[in-house]
Amino acid sequence: MHPCRTPCRPGTEHDPCPWPALLHSPYARTAAGPETHLWETLVGRAPVLVLARTFTSAVRAVEGLAVFRGDDRVKIVFALSDSTAFNAGTRDLLESLQAALVPWKLRHCVRPRLVLTASENVDLTGFTCPVAVLPHGIGFQKLVPDHRTGGRRLSGLVREESQSAGNIHLVLSHPAQLAQLREARVPQALLDRARVVGDPARDRLVDARRLRHGYRARLGLHPGQRLLLLTSTWGPEGVIGSRPDLPGALLGSLPHDLYRVAAVLHPNIWFAHSPWSVRHMLADALDAGLLLIPPHAGWGAAMVAADCVVGDHGSVTLYGASLGLPVLLAAFGEESVPGTAAGALARSAVRLTTEDLRGQVESAIENHTPERHRAAADLAFGRPGQGGRALAELLYGFLDLLPPDEDGTARTLPYPVQDGSGTPPRAFEVHGRLEGQGEIALERFPAASRHTPAPRPGSVRHLSVLETEERHSLARSASVVCRDTDAHDTPEAWAEEALELLPGALIAASPTGDGTLVAIRGRRPLLVRTSLPLDPVLASGAVYTLLRTVDRAEGTWKLHVGSPPRECSVEALPVTPPRTRPPESV
Numbered sequence: 205m206h207p208c209r210t211p212c213r214p215g216t217e218h219d220p221c222p223w224p225a226l227l228h229s230p231y232a233r234t235a236a237g238p239e240t241h242l243w244e245t246l247v248g249r250a251p252v253l254v255l256a257r258t259f260t261s262a263v264r265a266v267e268g269l270a271v272f273r274g275d276d277r278v279k280i281v282f283a284l285s286d287s288t289a290f291n292a293g294t295r296d297l298l299e300s301l302q303a304a305l306v307p308w309k310l311r312h313c314v315r316p317r318l319v320l321t322a323s324e325n326v327d328l329t330g331f332t333c334p335v336a337v338l339p340h341g342i343g344f345q346k347l348v349p350d351h352r353t354g355g356r357r358l359s360g361l362v363r364e365e366s367q368s369a370g371n372i373h374l375v376l377s378h379p380a381q382l383a384q385l386r387e388a389r390v391p392q393a394l395l396d397r398a399r400v401v402g403d404p405a406r407d408r409l410v411d412a413r414r415l416r417h418g419y420r421a422r423l424g425l426h427p428g429q430r431l432l433l434l435t436s437t438w439g440p441e442g443v444i445g446s447r448p449d450l451p452g453a454l455l456g457s458l459p460h461d462l463y464r465v466a467a468v469l470h471p472n473i474w475f476a477h478s479p480w481s482v483r484h485m486l487a488d489a490l491d492a493g494l495l496l497i498p499p500h501a502g503w504g505a506a507m508v509a510a511d512c513v514v515g516d517h518g519s520v521t522l523y524g525a526s527l528g529l530p531v532l533l534a535a536f537g538e539e540s541v542p543g544t545a546a547g548a549l550a551r552s553a554v555r556l557t558t559e560d561l562r563g564q565v566e567s568a569i570e571n572h573t574p575e576r577h578r579a580a581a582d583l584a585f586g587r588p589g590q591g592g593r594a595l596a597e598l599l600y601g602f603l604d605l606l607p608p609d610e611d612g613t614a615r616t617l618p619y620p621v622q623d624g625s626g627t628p629p630r631a632f633e634v635h636g637r638l639e640g641q642g643e644i645a646l647e648r649f650p651a652a653s654r655h656t657p658a659p660r661p662g663s664v665r666h667l668s669v670l671e672t673e674e675r676h677s678l679a680r681s682a683s684v685v686c687r688d689t690d691a692h693d694t695p696e697a698w699a700e701e702a703l704e705l706l707p708g709a710l711i712a713a714s715p716t717g718d719g720t721l722v723a724i725r726g727r728r729p730l731l732v733r734t735s736l737p738l739d740p741v742l743a744s745g746a747v748y749t750l751l752r753t754v755d756r757a758e759g760t761w762k763l764h765v766g767s768p769p770r771e772c773s774v775e776a777l778p779v780t781p782p783r784t785r786p787p788e789s790v
Contacts, residue, residue, distance in 0.1 A: 249276065249277055249278055249279040250277060250278050250279065250317045250318070250603045250605065251279050251281060251314055251315065251316045251317055251318075252269075252272070252278055252279065252280050252281070252316060252317065252318045252319075252320055252603075253281050253282075253283060253311060253314045253316035253318070253319045253320070254266075254269065254280060254281070254282045254283070254319075254320050254321065255282075255283055255285065255311065255319060255320070255321040255323065255326050255328075256282055256283070256284045256285070256294055256298060256321070256323070257284070257285045257287065257294070257321075257323035257325065257326045258294060258323060258340075258471070258472070258475075259292075259293045259294045259297060259471040259472075259474070259475055259499060259500075260322075260340050260341075260470070260471045260472065261321065261322040261323035261326075261340045262284075262294045262297055262298065262322070263297070263340075263471070263499075263500065264322035264338055264339070264340040264405075265320060265321060265322040265323075265338060266301070267404070267405065267613070268320060268322065268338045268404075268595065268599075269320070270404075270592070270612040270613040270615070271592065271595055271596035271599055271600070271607070271611070271612050271613060272599075272612065273612030274608070274610075274612065275608060277605060278603070278605075279304075280303065280304065281303075281304045281305075281306055281314050281316070282298050282303050282304065282305045282306070283305070283306050283307070283308050283310075283311040283314075284298060284305065284308060285308050285323075285326050285327065286308065287325075287326070287327070292475040292476075292478070293471070293474065293475045293479075293499070294475075297500060312330050312331070316331070316333055317333050317602070317603055318333055318334055318335075318336065318599065318602045318603055319331050319333060319334070319335040319336070320335075320336050320338065320599070321335070321336075321337055321338065322337070322338040322339065322340040323337075323340065324337055324359075324360055324361055324362045324363070325362075325363065327363075328362065328363070328366045328369070328372060329365065329366065329369070331371065332371065333371065333602075334371050334373060334602040335369075335371050335372050335373065336373050336375055336598070336599060336602065337362055337372065337373065337374050337375060338375045339360055339375060339376070339377060339403075340360075341359065341360065341518075341519035342377060342403065342519040342522050342523075342545065342546075342584050342585075343360065343376070343377060343378060343380075343381045343384070343544060343545065343584060344358050344359060344360045344361060344381060344384055344385070344388075344541060344544065345359070345360075345517065345519065345522075345540060345541055345544045345545065345546045346358075346359040346437070346517065346518075346539050346540060346541060346546075347359065347539045347540075347541060348439075348539070356539070358388060358541070361385070361388065361390065362374070362394075367390055367391050367393075367394045368391050368393060368394070370393065372394065372397065373397045373398070373399060373598075373602075374394065374397065374398040374399070375398075375399055375401055375595065375598065376398055376399065376400045376401070376586075377400070377401070377402055377403040377406075377584065377585055377586060377591070378400065378402075378545075378583065378584055378585060378586040379400050379586055380544075380545075380583055380586075381398075381400070382395060382398055382400070384541075384543070384544070385398065399598055400586050400587065401587065401590075401591055401594035401595045401598055402585060402586050402587030402588065402589075402590050402591030402594055402595075403584075403585050403591045404591035404592040404595055404613040405504070405523070405591075406523060406526055406585050406588070406591065407588065407589055407590075407591045407592060407613070407614075408504065408613065408614070408615075408616075408617055409504055409507060409508060409523060409526075409527060409617070410527070410588075410589070411614065411616075412504065412505065412508045412616055412617045413508055413527075415505075415508070415616060415617075416508050416509055418619070419505040419506070419508055419509040419617075419619060419620055420509045422505075422619045422620055423464065423466065423495055423506065423509055423620055424464070424495075425464055425509070426461075426766075428462070428766050428767045429461070429462060429463065429464055429766070430462060430463050430464075430511040430512065430569065431463075431464050431465075431466060431506075431509050431510045431511050431512075432454060432458065432463055432464070432465045432466070432510070432511065432512050432513075432514060432565060433465075433466050433467075433468060433506055433507060433509075433510035433512070433513050433514070433515075433524065434450065434451055434454065434465060434466070434467045434468070434513075434514045434515070434534075435467070435468045435469070435503075435513060435514070435515040435516070435518060435520040435521055435524070436467075436468075436469050436470060436473065436515070436516060436518065436535075437470050437516055437517065437518030437519075437520075438470040438471075438472035438473050438476065439472075439537070439539065440537075441516075441517075441535060441536075441537025441538065441539055442470070442473075442516045442517075442518060442535055442537065443514070443515065443516045443534045443535045444469060444473055445535075446535045446537075447534055447535060448485065449655075450514070450534055451465065451467055451486060451489040451494055452486075452488045452489040452492060452494075452652075452653040452654065452655055453558075453561060453653070453655040454514070454561055454565075455489055455492040455493060455494060455649075455650050455653045455655070456492065456649055456650060456653030456654065456655030456656045456657070457561040457562045457649070457655060457656075457657055458561070458562055458565065458649075459562075459647040459648065459649060459766075460493065460629060460632065460648050460649060460650055461647070461648065461742075461765050461766040462647075462766050463565075464493070464495060465489075465493070465494055465495065466494070466495035466496075466497055466506050466509075466510070466620075467486070467489075467494055467495070467496050467497065468497045468503040468506060468507070468520055469482065469496075469499070470499075470518060470520075471499040474499045475499075482496075483496070488652050488653060488654060489652075489653065490627070491627070491629065491630075491650070491652035491674075491675075492629055492650030492651075492652040492653040493627075493628055493629045493650055497620060497621070498621060501618045501620075501621060502618060502619070502620035502621045503520065503620075504523075504617040504618075505617045505618060505619055505620040506620045507520070507523060507524055507527065507529075508527070508617065509620065510524065510529060511529070511530075511569060512529060512530045512531075512532065512565060512568055512569050513525070513529050513530070513531045513532070514531075514532045514533075514534050514556060514565075515531065515532075515533065515534065516533060516534060516535040516536055516537065517535075517536050517537055517539070517540035517546045517549075517550070521533075521546075521549065522545055522546060522549060522580060522581075522584055525549050525552075525553070525577035525580050525581060526577070526580075526581035526584065526585060528574035528575075528576075528577070529572075530568040530569050530572035530576075531549065531552075531553040531554075531568075531577060532553065532554055532555070532556040532564060532565065532568050533549075533550065533553045533554070533555050533556060534555075534556040536550050536555075544583070545580045545581070545583040545584035546580075548577075548579045548580035548583050549577060549580035551579075552576055552577045552579060552580060553577065554567075554568055562657065591613070592611040592612070592613030592614055593607075593611050595613070596608075596611060596612070596613075629650040629651075629652060630669060630670040630672055630673040630674070630688075631650070631651040631652055631667065631668070631669040631670070631673045631675065631678045631679075631682070632648040632649060632650060632651055632667070632668050632669075632741055633648065633649050633650075633651050633656045633665055633666075633667055633668075634646060634647070634648045634665060634666055634667075634668050634684075634741065634742075634745040634748070635647045635648070635649075635659045635660065635663045635664070635665045636663060636664055636665075636745055636746065636748065636749030636752075636753075637659075637660065637662045637663040637664070637749065637753075638662075638749070638750075638753055638754070639764065642759070642760065642761050642762060643761065643762045643763075643764065643769075644746050644749055644750070644761050644762070644763050644764065644772070645764040645765075646742055646745050646746060646749070646763065646764065646765045647765075648668070648741065648742070648745065651667060651669075651678055652675070652678075664748075664749055664752040664753060666682075666683040666684060666745070666748050666752075667681055667682045667683055667684070668682060668683070668684035668685075668686060668741045668744060668745060668748075669682040669684070669685055669686070670685075670686050670687075670688040670741070671685055671686065671687055671688060671689065671702065672688055672689060679706065680706065680708060681708065682706065682708070682709055683708070683709060683710050683711065683748065684709060684710065684711040684712075684713060684741070684744045684745070684748060685702050685703075685706055685709050685711070685712050685713075686712075686713045686714070686739075686740040686741050686744060687699075687702070687712075687713065687714035687715065687740060688740070695714035695715070695716050695721040696721065696723070696729070698712070698714055699712035699713075699714055699721060699723035699729070700712075700723070702723075703723065703725055709725070710724065710725050710748070711723065711724055711725070711744050711747065711748060713740040713741075713743060713744035713747075714740060715739075715740055716731070718731070718733065719731050719732050719733040719734070719743075720732045720738065720740050720743035720744070721777075722743065722744050722747045722757075722774075724747070724751070728776045728777065728778075728779055729776075729777045729779070730747060730757055730758070730774050730775065730776055730777060731774070731775050731776075731777050732744075732746065732747065732772060732773070732774050733772070733773045733775075734763065734770045734771065734772045734773075735770050735771040735772075736768075736770045738763070738765075738770060738772075742763075742765055743772075746761065746763055746772060746774075747774065750774075757774045758774050758775060758776055759773075759774060760772070760773045760774075761773075761774065
């Protein structure tokens with residue numbers, strides 16, 4: 205008997221079927237093999253074949269599969285094409301899901317009742333069942349290079365040879381995309397099979413707003429802090445392609461205690477250059493505290509947590525606009541298609557220039573109205589709130605099955621995670637000034653960004669580093685060194701040694717059980733107590749500001765670092781005799 209039970213389609217490149225040779229191949233651990241039916245517990249299920257090509261399209265296809273969640277009438281099988289430079293990481297993604305994965309050249313042996321893909325550039329020929337092509341972005345917003353012709357093509361539109369096939373069905377998010385396809389002169393047969401279902405991804409973002417505070421806490425945001433989300437599409441015309449230093453510039457321009465910056469980069473950036481190269485390129489920004497969101501999970505939750513979006517003509521920027529967030533356009537490429545929702549966003553969003561980044565961000569947030577980008581959102585997303593249900597009805601209809609009562613896509617977004625390569629900043633440029641009677645204002649900026657602003661009039665500045673700062677140049681240049689490890693030495697002993705090892709430092713600061721010890725070269729040590737917890741960088745920053753402006757620090761002060769202000773008391777401590785060192789052995 206034929207290894208696939210029924211003969212494969214004649215004329216394909218794998219006739220006769222090569223299953224026997226693959227039974228002992230590396231695929232055997234994850235593939236849906238020809239004898240699978242002998243061991244199945246659930247029989248008679250409708251096979252759905254998912255065609256993956258790029259990381260982005262694989263993620264979107266997996267999200268679309270949520271409509272089948274919990275349904276034992278459906279069997280899901282994947283096949284991965286290797287016909288692109290952007291498929292790095294896609295196999296790892298599918299294997300991490302422990303999905304049934306068949307070799308690409310055997311995809312027709314699955315004999316599916318439905319083919320599902322979110323890649324318009326994958327080979328869709330040879331199937332007689334319905335083929336549903338999901339969008340992997342928002343509509344047809346971008347012109348991208350065509351590796352087959354050397355020109356440019358409309359992203360999201362299936363290959364020309366598939367446009368006249370009678371079984372290809374485009375899934376759209378807005379009726380305007382039908383009009384766009386007519387203008388592109390696609391065959392009427394393809395237009396007749398296009399279906400507007402809305403956008404389940406956008407619906408999930410809207411529903412997830414009830415979890416905003418939890419998402420912000422997971423990202424480490426404190427009350428009163430603002431989250432700036434920087435997003436970039438791939439290619440030289442996106443934010444990273446045209447302004448690669450912008451993440452570091454934003455981190456250096458925004459006070460660390462008032463702002464955090466997260467970055468969501470298109471997966472093609474990650475996998476065309478390699479994840480290592482991305483982290484290597486963003487090394488200074490990561491050292492300055494950039495929250496780098498990995499490509500496989502968390503971007504939606506980070507978007508819900510955000511207070512402002514800095515982006516370009518990519519889809520993620522449009523999602524932010526649709527949530528009513530302030531949007532600053534740091535790039536907008538000519539590859540963007542005129543007349544689309546991205547074009548409408550270009551008219552309503554403010555362009556981010558290179559001057560006074562902080563002022564532009566604050567103005568965008570404080571002067572924003574939620575309806576500002578309504579025209580762009582209305583042109584991108586049809587059938588709001590119905591995307592999951594409409595998609596389920598469409599896909600189940602292809603299988604001649606009734607969809608479940610519950611919409612499988614209507615579930616919370618995964619909590620955001622960080623890429624794991626970034627750490628909290630360990631070096632700050634601290635700006636301090638006296639305000640009124642007995643009040644101190646402090647702002648600190650990550651020194652690793654190399655884009656720190658000039659101090660405001662009347663301010664003094666200094667470099668403060670944690671003892672674990674990795675850059676020797678910053679440690680040697682610091683005026684203040686702060687303890688951030690659980691060393692066995694007492695705070696006094698540690699401070700004495702720190703000032704000895706860093707002769708350029710004026711102050712060494714260490715947390716104690718009842719405040720912060722601030723040891724000053726050539727002066728009596730001080731103890732700083734505050735009404736709310738204060739890390740040693742800020743406690744020592746208040747002392748440094750007082751010494752440089754009024755040459756004294758003792759007393760009671762009101763300290764402004766973000767909100768709310770802290771009551772701060774500074775008292776002198778007795779001078780402890782220097783510790784005696786044991787004689788060195790000869």
